[in-house]
Each structure stands twice: as structure tokens, then as C-alpha cells.
Amino acid sequence: xxxxxxxxxxxxxxxxxxxxxxxxxxxxxxxxxxxxxxxxxxxxxxxxxxxxxxxxxxxxxxxxxxxxxxxxxxxxxxxxxxxxxxxxxxxxxxxxxxxxxxxxxxxxxxxxxxxxxxxxxxxxxxxxxxxxxxxxxxxxxxxxxxxxxxxxxxxxxxxxxxxxxxxxxxxxxxxxxxxxxxxxxxxxxxxxxxxxxxxxxxxxxxxxxxxxxxxxxxxxxxxxxxxxxxxxxxxxxxxxxxxxxxxxxxxxxxxxxx
Amino acid sequence: xxxxxxxxxxxxxxxxxxxxxxxxxxxxxxxxxxxxxxxxxxxxxxxxxxxxxxxxxxxxxxxxxxxxxxxxxxxxxxxxxxxxxxxxxxxxxxxxxxxxxxxxxxxxxxxxxxxxxxxxxxxxxxxxxxxxxxxxxxxxxxxxxxxxxxxxxxxxxxxxxxxxxxxxxxxxxxxxxxxxxxxxxxxxxxxxxxxxxxxxxxxxxxxxxxxxxxxxxxxxxxxxxxxxxxxxxxxxxxxxxxxxxxxxxxxxxxxxxxxxxxxxxxxxxxxxxxxxxxxxxxxxxxxxxxxxxxxxxxxxxxxxxxxxxxxxxxxxxxxxxxxxxxxxxxxxxxxxxx
Numbered sequence: 353x354x355x356x357x358x359x360x361x362x363x364x365x366x367x368x369x370x371x372x373x374x375x376x377x378x379x380x381x382x383x384x385x386x387x388x389x390x391x392x393x394x395x396x397x398x399x400x401x402x403x404x405x406x407x408x409x410x411x412x413x414x415x416x417x418x419x420x421x422x423x424x425x426x427x428x429x430x431x432x433x434x435x436x437x438x439x440x441x442x443x444x445x446x447x448x449x450x451x452x453x454x455x456x457x458x459x460x461x462x463x464x465x466x467x468x469x470x471x472x473x474x475x476x477x478x479x480x481x482x483x484x485x486x487x488x489x490x491x492x493x494x495x496x497x498x499x500x501x502x503x504x505x506x507x508x509x510x511x512x513x514x515x516x517x518x519x520x521x522x523x524x525x526x527x528x529x530x531x532x533x534x535x536x537x538x539x540x541x542x543x544x545x546x547x548x549x550x551x552x553x554x555x556x557x558x559x560x561x562x563x564x565x566x567x568x569x570x571x572x573x574x575x576x577x578x579x580x581x582x583x584x585x586x587x588x589x590x591x592x593x594x595x596x597x598x599x600x601x602x603x604x605x606x607x608x609x610x
Numbered sequence: 611x612x613x614x615x616x617x618x619x620x621x622x623x624x625x626x627x628x629x630x631x632x633x634x635x636x637x638x639x640x641x642x643x644x645x646x647x648x649x650x651x652x653x654x655x656x657x658x659x660x661x662x663x664x665x666x667x668x669x670x671x672x673x674x675x676x677x678x679x680x681x682x683x684x685x686x687x688x689x690x691x692x693x694x695x696x697x698x699x700x701x702x703x704x705x706x707x708x709x710x711x712x713x714x715x716x717x718x719x720x721x722x723x724x725x726x727x728x729x730x731x732x733x734x735x736x737x738x739x740x741x742x743x744x745x746x747x748x749x750x751x752x753x754x755x756x757x758x759x760x761x762x763x764x765x766x767x768x769x770x771x772x773x774x775x776x777x778x779x780x781x782x783x784x785x786x787x788x789x790x791x792x793x794x795x796x797x798x799x800x801x802x803x804x805x806x807x808x809x810x811x812x813x814x815x816x817x818x819x820x821x822x823x824x825x826x827x828x829x830x831x832x833x834x835x836x837x838x839x840x841x842x843x844x845x846x847x848x849x850x851x852x853x854x855x856x857x858x859x860x861x862x863x864x865x866x867x868x869x870x871x872x873x874x875x876x877x878x879x880x881x882x883x884x885x886x887x888x889x890x891x892x893x894x895x896x897x898x899x900x901x902x903x904x905x906x907x908x909x910x911x912x913x914x915x916x917x918x919x920x921x922x923x924x925x926x927x928x929x930x931x932x933x934x935x936x937x938x939x940x941x942x943x944x945x946x947x948x
Contacts, residue, residue: 358716365713373701376742444697448758451661451691452714453683609663 362454366462371469381470385477388425392418392481405546409577415487419571420544422478423564426471426503430510431535433467434518435527441608450609460601464511468504475503479575489575498574502587506567509594512601519604543568566590611675613639613766613798614660618669620822621655629655631822632669637800637815639674639765642792644813645802646917652822653802654694657770660800661691673766687715690759694770694802698754700744704735707743708758715762729757733787749780756787760797767791769801773808785811806913816913818920825920830913837911837919839868840885842892845877847902852876862899866892876904886910 374381396414399405407416440446449459479489514531521527541555542548542564548556559565570586573579614637621630630652637643645653658664660671662682671678673685698707708729712722730736733753743751752772759767772788773781789812791797803809809816810830818825818833828836851858852875859870859878866888867880882888889908896903917923 362714365710368713369699369702369706369710372706373699376701442695444693444695444755445699447658447663447693447695448691448697448711448755449714450663451686451689452711453686453716454714609658 359455359458362458363462363465366449366454366459367465370463370466374466374469381473382477384429384470385425385474387428388421388474388478389481391421391424392478393485396421397485406550407547411576412487414482414485415489415576416572417545418478418482418487418489419575420542420568422475422503422575423506423542423567423571424539424544425474425478426467426507427510427538427564427567428535429470429474430464430467430507431514431531433464433511434514434516434521434531435524437463437515437605437608438518438521438524438527446605446608450605456605457598457602460512460515460605461508461598464508464515464598464601465504467507467511471503471507472500475499491575491578495574495578498583499571502567502570502574502590505587505590505594506563509563509590509597512594512597515601516597516604519601519607538562538564543572563590563593566593611639612636612672613641613674614643614800615672615675616656616660616669617671619656619659619666619671620668621652621659621664622667628822630659630666633819633822633824634669635817635824635827637798639798640792640796641814642788642799642801642812644809644816645800645819646804646806646809646813646816646913647802647819648804648923651819653819654770656819657691657768657800657802661689661768662686687762688764689766689768690762690764690797691768692752692755692759692770692772694774696751696755698743698746698751698758701742703740703742704730704746704750704754705739707754708739708761711758712761717762725761729761732790733757747780748776749783752776752780752784753787756784756791760791760795763795764797766798766800769799771803772801773803773805781808788812806917810913818917820921820923833913833916834911835884837915838883839881840883840889840908840910841879841881842885842889843873843877843879843907843909844893844896844903845905846896847876847904849900849902851899851901862895863892866895 392414396417400413403413405413407413437446440449450456483489517530518527521530541558542562543559544564548559548565551559566586566589570583570590573583614635616636617634618632619630619634620628620632622628633652633656645656647653655664659666660673660678662678662685665679674688676684676688678685699710702710705726708726709722712726717725730739733756735750735754735757738746738750743754746754756767756769756772769788773784776784785808788799788801792799801812813830815827815829816833817827826833848855848858856872863870863880867882869881871879873879880892882892885908893906
């Protein structure tokens with residue numbers, strides 16, 4: 353079998369069985385949506401009322417942060433994916449996968465892609481809640497396709513970043529600590545809750561180096577503004593970062609075994 | 611061709627810790643070969659190198675002539691591997707675990723179902739196939755794992771501590787399955803264990819390993835012969851010779867026994883080389899002298915004795931500390947998965 357075909361097929365197999373696990377335990381996915389809903393309902397509604405943060409365009413603040421909250425929720429789920437890899441390592445599951453004729457990259461990519469499925473479910477719930485709160489999004493099927501693509505890309509990006517981080521951590525407690533430490537700065541140093549124009553200049557540069565910025569920017573253009581001029585650039589940057597982290601995660605997987 | 615050929619293999623970790631210290635051995639095709647040694651002897655490390663999970667620091671390992679470093683993907687297709695830790699996925703069903711293995715090993719879609727059915731049948735898991743693995747007993751999980759590892763019909767199976775943490779009936783069942791895979795399917799088996807009885811029961815050849823080095827590789831019976839002395843304990847009625855028993859017995863048996871000890875007035879223990887063979891001769895000589903027998907016990911040397919003699923340490927002592935850690939670790943794994 354040509355190796356590229358085999359690579360795609362094996363990635364699909366890993367992905368398939370990760371999704372089956374999600375299907376066996378759907379409650380877990382839904383529990384994770386509670387927090388983003390609170391952001392939207394409480395934080396979003398309060399700030400909509402007081403118009404405290406200047407936003408471009410003719411939208412409510414709640415509509416403005418809906419793509420931001422989607423991105424946040426998918427990131428917060430994906431960025432903990434490394435912990436399941438350390439579990440698989442401590443049990444023999446990972447050893448057994450790695451002894452089968454399956455490329456290490458397939459293992460990382462298959463698992464990371466499955467974070468996208470959780471992401472899609474969470475995002476759907478968030479959009480439904482926003483609609484229920486009276487927001488309207490005027491978008492076509494191509495936009496929806498674009499949103500699905502962005503969510504899979506970002507979930508893969510942060511999940512493989514997480515696997516990479518996990519490969520340096522001797523125990524789970526430390527992993528949790530480090531991830532907690534980086535996820536809030538990633539969230540706040542982005543355009544999820546406010547346009548980066550209102551940030552101090554130095555922080556604006558930091559935001560431009562933050563993958564979440566490109567995620568929110570593309571989600572916002574697809575869901576809200578329909579101004580797709582920066583979309584190709586955003587997707588390009590996101591794609592490159594994702595490829596880098598998938599390769600780093602693959603390298604991390606080898607580290608984990610030693 | 612040899613199933614496994616290992617030459618000067620070593621694995622050195624940071625701080626000059628020699629987990630495996632220049633070992634060499636061969637395994638013939640078709641046999642059950644066992645590595646016997648305490649935890650931390652280098653058994654799992656050797657397996658991990660041979661199944662292409664980690665890289666050796668030196669030396670070479672070949673599986674059916676193929677180098678594990680130069681062509682790992684070819685090696686992976688020929689072997690099955692069951693790690694010591696639980697490796698079935700608790701959040702999938704038994705059937706799904708098998709399907710996952712079948713797909714990862716490129717078993718064609720047309721025969722997957724048939725192979726899985728066959729494995730469920732062999733390992734007596736049919737009724738529970740659609741239950742989540744987290745509801746399985748330890749023995750069932752082990753059987754499922756061995757089933758997963760043989761779906762692609764490997765020529766060689768690596769089993770790392772196949773019965774660790776199982777109850778006696780679970781162990782017996784796993785032993786039966788291992789023997790059947792070897793006899794009926796002709797699969798060569800390489801296993802590691804720190805249980806004497808397991809090595810004795812299953813293995814055609816045993817490599818004694820301790821401190822990263824192989825002490826010897828032999829058949830179980832040859833290992834026991836190495837120890838030499840078995841014992842023959844007899845409670846007897848010496849009749850007219852009772853008064854000068856020691857002189858009488860020494861004269862009669864001095865060419866047959868290594869040493870003798872008086873345990874009570876009528877009870878004596880003789881240490882005899884190759885006791886199962888030479889013990890009866892001693893008994894016959896005594897009978898010819900009209901000695902009456904009240905009680906008799908023949909004890910062959912155990913692998914335990916062989917291990918003690920070869921490595922200078924008792925396996926039980928070394929293992930009991932380590933295996934406690936091991937078992938609690940394993941329990942933790944189960945709890946977390948459940």
C-alpha cells in the first residue's frame with residue numbers, strides 16, 4: 353500500500369475510535385459547554401447592556417464575542433488533550449498503538465482531529481444559545497463549511513500542542529499546572545473579548561503571535577462580518593502553526609516512550 | 611532460522627544505569643521462551659527494544675533475520691505484543707478493541723469480521739463482546755489483549771508478564787491459551803515473568819536474567835539439574851540395624867548420596883544428585899536390607915533453587931518488594947480507567 357494512503361487510512365482509524373469514545377460518553381462533552389454558555393449569557397449580556405467595550409460594526413457585544421467564546425471553548429477542551437496521551441502512556445495503550453504498523457504522526461493527528469468533533473458539538477450549542485438570546489447571524493452554507501474547517505484546524509492545533517507539552521511533564525499534576533498557566537494568557541491576549549486595537553501596543557504584537565488570534569479573526573469574519581479579506585492569511589498562518597505542532601507532537605510521542 | 615537473535619544488546623539510561631547490559635541469546639522458532647527474573651532485571655526493557663518501542667544503546671536484535679533498528683516497520687508486521695500494563699482501551703467495547711487492532715494491522719475488510727469472531731470464540735469472550743472493557747475482569751482483559759495481538763496472525767508473540775495481577779483461576783486460563791496458541795497455531799512465544807511456577811509450567815527454554823545480565827539459558831529440567839541435590843526423606847524401621855544406624859547407612863549408601871541427616875530416631879534425609887533417577891536405587895538398596903518403610907518423600911530441586919544458585923539472590927525476596935509497587939501501580943491503572 354502506498355505509504356501516503358496508508359498514513360491517511362491509519363489517521364482515519366485512530367480518529368474513528370476516538371470519536372467512538374466520545375459517542376460512548378456524550379455527557380462529558382455537554383458538561384464542557386456549560387462554562388462558555390455562562391460567558392455568553394452573563395458576561396456577554398452585562399457588557400452588551402453597558403456598552404463598556406468599543407467594538408467595530410453594528411453588532412451587540414454579545415454577537416461580537418460569540419466567535420470568541422466558540423474559540424475559547426474549543427481551545428480549553430483541546431489544550432487538555434495531552435493528558436489522555438499520558439494516561440495511554442501509563443497504561444499500555446500507547447505502547448500497543450506504537451508497536452502496530454502505524455505512523456506516529458497518524459496517532460497524534462488522529463487523536464488531535466477528534467478534538468475537532470468535540471469542538472463542533474460545543475460550537476453548535478454556543479451558536480444555538482446565542483440565537484436563543486436574540487442574536488442573528490446572516491450566513492450561507494459556505495460560511496458554515498468554513499467555520500467547521502477552522503474549528504477542526506484549531507482543535508488539531510491546540511490538541512497536538514498539548515501532546516507536545518505533555519511529553520515534557522513527568523506527571524499529570526505538573527501538566528495541569530502548566531496548561532492552566534498558559535491558557536488564560538492565550539485567551540486574554542487575543543481578540544476573543546475585545547478588538548486588539550484597544551490593547552497596549554506591546555500586547556498587540558503578542559496577540560499577533562497567538563494562534564487564537566487567527567482563529568477568532570477567521571471565525572468572526574465567517575460568522576459575523578462576512579468580510580473575508582483576511583481569511584486566506586488567517587487560515588494560512590493557522591495551517592502552518594498546526595503542521596508545526598503536529599510534528600512537534602510526533603516528536604513528543606517518541607520522547608514519551610523513552 | 612532463529613525467531614529472535616540478540617547480540618550484545620544494551621540499554622544505558624542517564625547516570626550510567628545499565629538496564630540491559632550486553633546480553634546475547636537466540637530463540638528457536640516454534641518454542642515458548644521465557645525470561646525469568648525479578649522486576650528491574652531488564653526484562654521489559656529487552657522486550658521494548660525488540661518490539662521497536664525504544665532504541666538500544668548498543669548491540670543488535672533481529673526478528674526472523676530482520677534488524678529491529680534498520681527495518682522496524684517490517685518487524686512490526688511479523689510480531690504481536692502485549693505490554694505488562696493494561697493495554698485494552700477501557701472506554702471501548704471488547705469488540706471495538708478487536709476492530710481497532712484489526713484495522714491498525716491492515717487486515718482486509720473482508721476477513722476482519724471472521725477473524726474477530728474466531729478470536730472471541732478462542733478466548734471465550736463472545737458473550738461480553740459488546741460490553742465496555744471497563745466492566746471486564748482482569749483475566750478477561752488479558753485474554754482480550756492477547757486476542758488483539760494475534761488477529762494479524764503474527765509469527766512471534768511478545769507477552770510481558772502475562773499473568774501479573776491475576777487470580778489463580780485467571781492465570782490458569784491464560785496459561786492454557788498461551789499453550790494453545792503455541793501448539794495449535796505454531797506461534798513462537800517470548801514471555802517475561804517473575805513467577806517461578808509460570809516459567810516452569812509454560813516455557814521450553816528459560817533465560818535467567820538479573821541485573822541486566824543473562825546468567826544462563828536452559829530448559830527448565832536442565833536448570834534444576836544444575837542445582838544438583840534433590841532430597842529423599844524416609845521414615846523407616848531399621849530393625850536390627852537401629853542401634854548402629856549411622857554406620858549401617860553410610861556403608862550401604864555412600865556411593866549414592868551426597869549427604870545424610872538424621873531428623874529423628876527413625877527419620878533420615880538424604881541429599882541425592884538427580885533425585886528422580888537415583889532416589890529409587892537408594893530405596894531398592896534399603897529394601898534389599900529388609901528395611902521397613904513408614905513414610906517417604908522425594909523432593910526435586912525447584913527453579914527457585916536454580917535461580918538462587920545462579921544469581922546468588924532469592925527471586926522471591928527481590929520480587930516481592932518490586933511487585934508490590936507493580937501491582938499497586940496496576941491497580942491504580944484499572945481504577946483510573948474504570
